[in-house]
Amino acid sequence: MKEKNARRNICNLDESACSDCTVNGKLMCTFNIKDTVYFILPVLGVWVTLVLGLAFGFIIGKIDFPLLIIFSIAYIGFLIFFFQVWENKILCSHCPYYAFEDEKSLKCYANYGLYKAWKYNPAPMTVSERVQFIIGITLFAGIPLALFLFVGLYIYFAVSLIFTVVWLISMHFLSCSKCPNFSCPLNNVSKEVIDEYLKQNSIMRKAWEENSYKID
Ligand code: SF4
Numbered sequence: 001m002k003e004k005n006a007r008r009n010i011c012n013l014d015e016s017a018c019s020d021c022t023v024n025g026k027l028m029c030t031f032n033i034k035d036t037v038y039f040i041l042p043v044l045g046v047w048v049t050l051v052l053g054l055a056f057g058f059i060i061g062k063i064d065f066p067l068l069i070i071f072s073i074a075y076i077g078f079l080i081f082f083f084q085v086w087e088n089k090i091l092c093s094h095c096p097y098y099a100f101e102d103e104k105s106l107k108c109y110a111n112y113g114l115y116k117a118w119k120y121n122p123a124p125m126t127v128s129e130r131v132q133f134i135i136g137i138t139l140f141a142g143i144p145l146a147l148f149l150f151v152g153l154y155i156y157f158a159v160s161l162i163f164t165v166v167w168l169i170s171m172h173f174l175s176c177s178k179c180p181n182f183s184c185p186l187n188n189v190s191k192e193v194i195d196e197y198l199k200q201n202s203i204m205r206k207a208w209e210e211n212s213y214k215i216d
């Protein structure tokens with residue numbers, strides 16, 4: 001029942017209309033665990049490399065105890081702040097997945113289960129929000145890389161860099177090409193599909209047209 005609810009709310013139409021919809025299969029209109037797996041695997045690779053690198057660096061004496069504790073607390077604190085507060089506001093609050101008024105948490109492929117801390121805003125992200133998002137994900141991906149460079153763990157740096165590049169490439173082709181948060185700076189859904197989707201979502205369409213977006 002929850003699945004039906006999620007699908008119904010991502011546009012104006014009922015789930016029964018999906019089979020005839022022109023964007024069916026071109027957008028992630030409802031939660032599918034496969035989309036989450038594609039998105040999360042490279043990220044897990046980065047995190048596993050980070051944990052192993054921290055442990056190895058500590059054992060061989062390249063990372064001392066104060067650095068281990070300060071880095072762990074600071075990075076985990078940043079992740080909580082970024083995903084639950086900062087990204088939640090600048091990116092997710094503009095996403096159709098945020099619009100479910102009867103849901104307190106997100107039910108999307110990337111941030112499933114996160115608390116919706118802000119009010120839904122159907123308008124596109126502002127320039128400031130796009131810049132902030134780029135800064136945020138640069139810190140998210142760059143902090144582990146910077147640590148490995150700083151302490152001289154070059155193999156872990158290289159492995160972490162490979163996973164980060166794989167994550168960006170796989171996200172570009174498997175996630176961002178089908179994500180309904182079109183104003184995200186990483187989104188690469190075609191204008192044709194965006195226009196077709198906006199015709200099915202009157203609230204978002206109104207907000208986008210009020211922000212000078214033109215549907216062809
Ligand atoms: S936009 Fe189309 S495919 Fe997506 S939920 Fe609505 S009717 Fe279904």
Ligand code: SF4
Nearest residue numbers: 092095108110111181
């Ligand atoms: S699909 Fe992306 S932008 Fe939309 S709520 Fe989920 S994580 Fe946020």
